[in-house]
Amino acid sequence: MLFVVIGYDGPSAKEGRKLHRAEHLKRLEALEREGRLLLAGPFTDGSGSLIVMEARDREEVEAFMEGDPYVREGVFSRYEIRPFLRVLPR
Numbered sequence: 001m002l003f004v005v006i007g008y009d010g011p012s013a014k015e016g017r018k019l020h021r022a023e024h025l026k027r028l029e030a031l032e033r034e035g036r037l038l039l040a041g042p043f044t045d046g047s048g049s050l051i052v053m054e055a056r057d058r059e060e061v062e063a064f065m066e067g068d069p070y071v072r073e074g075v076f077s078r079y080e081i082r083p084f085l086r087v088l089p090r
Contacts, residue, residue: 001083002053003052003053003061003083004050005061007050007075007076007078008077008080009077010075014046016073016075017075024070028051036055037053038052039051049070058081062081
């Protein structure tokens with residue numbers, strides 16, 4: 001199943017991203033190696049980030065996000081998880 005995660009940047013996000021980016025990317029790169037990461041990256045307006053990933057269920061995505069340094073360290077003040085249906089590209 002596919003899920004979209006939208007992480008909303010908190011007040012300390014700019015500095016926090018610098019401090020925790022390497023660990024955050026390491027976790028996403030592991031998903032990529034498993035073939036479960038479709039895309040990920042920050043919004044260019046500085047408001048947050050988008051992750052599109054494959055998971056068994058919502059609980060798996062929640063566990064992944066709760067272990068992410070951007071969540072643990074307050075880069076994201078909050079995040080949303082939404083199930084997603086990919087139509088294109090096929």
